[in-house]
Amino acid sequence: MLHIENLHVSIGDKPILAGIDLDVKAGEVHAIMGPNGSGKSTLAQVLAGREGYVVTAGCVRYLDRDLLALAPEERARAGVFLAFQYPLEIPGVANVQLLRTALNSVRRSRNETELDAMDFLDTVKGKLELLGMDDSFLYRAVNEGFSGGEKKRNEILQMAVLEPRLAILDETDSGLDIDALKTVAHGVNALKHPGRAVILVTHYQRLLNYIVPDRVHVLAGGRIVRSGDASLALELEERGYGWLMPESSPQTEARP
């Protein structure tokens, strides 16, 4: 489904990713772990199409398309979803309005009929139930005044409504208490599907107690320095990242 080859990315003159290779197949869950500043979030943002990053070498194929040639909305319509580490607030716009506009944008691009307000409400209520979330979420302004945990759960709700083929979760576990973590993990597990792949970008192992990955990759200094199965995460929990760090000095992660 996703094939990343020799991906090099810079912000301005500063190289962040220095040759990433990664293959993700449908139905798989991959965890990308690594210390702060290793380039994890950059990878997630580049896959979603954030401007300000310059791809200096390499390519990304997604469902046999050149992913990097697509605008962010085209990627979303093709089934790529990024759950943001820091979800944005859109004052005055009800959650339900964003969800419906988003879903209908995606449906339109697939020549499917748009859902009217009633049909949409049926769909979204099913998703709320699946995630154990309250109806009141729908009528609050997007992320405005949400707690950190609510914002993350809202990202999962958006994912559930849009039903992506490739879901990338950027540190969705950070800042969550244990109950919220379980809710998020339950949501992701409920959406597991043979046709869907998930990439979990995470700093800590604890999310992986609830979502068991097929593959774990350790990113350091802009490269994948180690890949393994779920047991690698446990080993990292025990030994930290130090033993995997490359000789060269670690890069600090920059944002555009």
Place this chain on the structure above:
Amino acid sequence: MNHAEVRRAETRNPEVAQRVTDEYRWGFVTDIEQETVPKGLNEDVIRLISAKKNEPEFMLEWRLTAYRHWLTLREPAWSTVHHPPIDYQAIHYYAAPKTRTQPKNLSEVDPELLRTYEKLGIPLQEREALAGVAVDAVFDSVSVATTFKDKLESLGIIFCPFSEAVQKHSGLVREYLGSVVPYTDNYFATLNSAVFTDGSFVYVPKGVRCPMELSTYFRINAKNSGQFERTLIIADEGASVSYLEGCTAPMRDENQLHAAVVELVALKDARIKYSTVQNWYPGDREGRGGIYNFVTKRGDCRGDRAHISWTQVETGSAITWKYPSCILRGDDSVGEFYSVALTNHRQQADTGTKMIHIGKNSRSTIVSKGISAGFGSNAYRGLVKVLPGAANARNHTQCDSLLMSDHCAAHTFPYIEVKNPTATVEHEATTSKIGDDQLFYLRSRGLSEEDAVNLIVNGFCKEVFKELPMEFAVEAQKLLAVSLEGAIG
């Protein structure tokens, strides 16, 4: 090879093409025989206008007094707007579609004119007006047709062209005309008093709630003409009425002057809601052409518990200069002002409100949303004045600006004068810029850039849009979307 640039060029091209055709959809000219008086302004022209309208003597006298006063005034220069001097002698002060006789009903109205209103989406045919909107349409200087007249008459409601009211209801006109905006008020109001040609007149009798929205549609068609309409709405004790106003003009390279006056009178326990969607031609990208919209709008809460509410969505005009205001004379009277003003390209807006608290426990609310894009300049100017007798007066003002480019400007000029120590006056103001992060967030959910901008802008304007009648709110959203096409960057 820069991926980002290639992608932008590809995805934007169809939008560019779309934008060119969509720029100002109301910019067509109706080919119709016009009757105009010669350019320029003098007492003879005023006498001619008055004679054409077959006005009673008091009306002519009022006009001439205003004109003589106008000659002593100078154009005001205190606002933030800039424009070349206006040549008041180069304007036609009267332009009307040529018809042999005054049309008695719709079947006698020039079909070309009806087609114009059809293009504009105005339901003049009553059978099409099932939405329950009674429409008075003003084409250049003359009111063309008023729908639903019979139904309103059965309730004692008068809704007719101003020129007709002068003839048939001269007692009411005489009593109320100039009682809220006197002919001495300001330069443009004085000019209007001298030369106004038509407009709408509404009277809702005691205790009557007007069962439908009343609506006026203003259109400037003739070249080099000004539009000086005058609207007077009176809600008698306990009456209520909701009134909508819409406006468009053809695209022309020269600037056209629109200097209207609107007077609202709400007596004891009466309620008037006045909504405007203003979409006069804004000029082109470089600022050529467009309407100068210099308007005086004021409401007088003349009795206790009277309530006047202004809602405006201002997307058009090269220059907008207006301050719909409320005089809160009655005890417990309420004034509200909800405004969205958008300036794109080279548009300028200096708009806001005045809330004059005279009565005890009078309350006012001001919600102003300014959106600046391109090289647009947007100023909120508002006065909250609490007089010594206005015990326990309350005002809340919220004034938000949204910037969409690096070249636009937003200004806020709140004036607060409080002469009663028991009054409470609050002012909140925010300025924000549409963020790349917000846009990326929405695009990553599948929304196009334009849809993302529209969603953010609609969210920003929500508090104002919810005050508009349903169909108008939908219209206002579409209008903002069109006005903002390509505004990011």
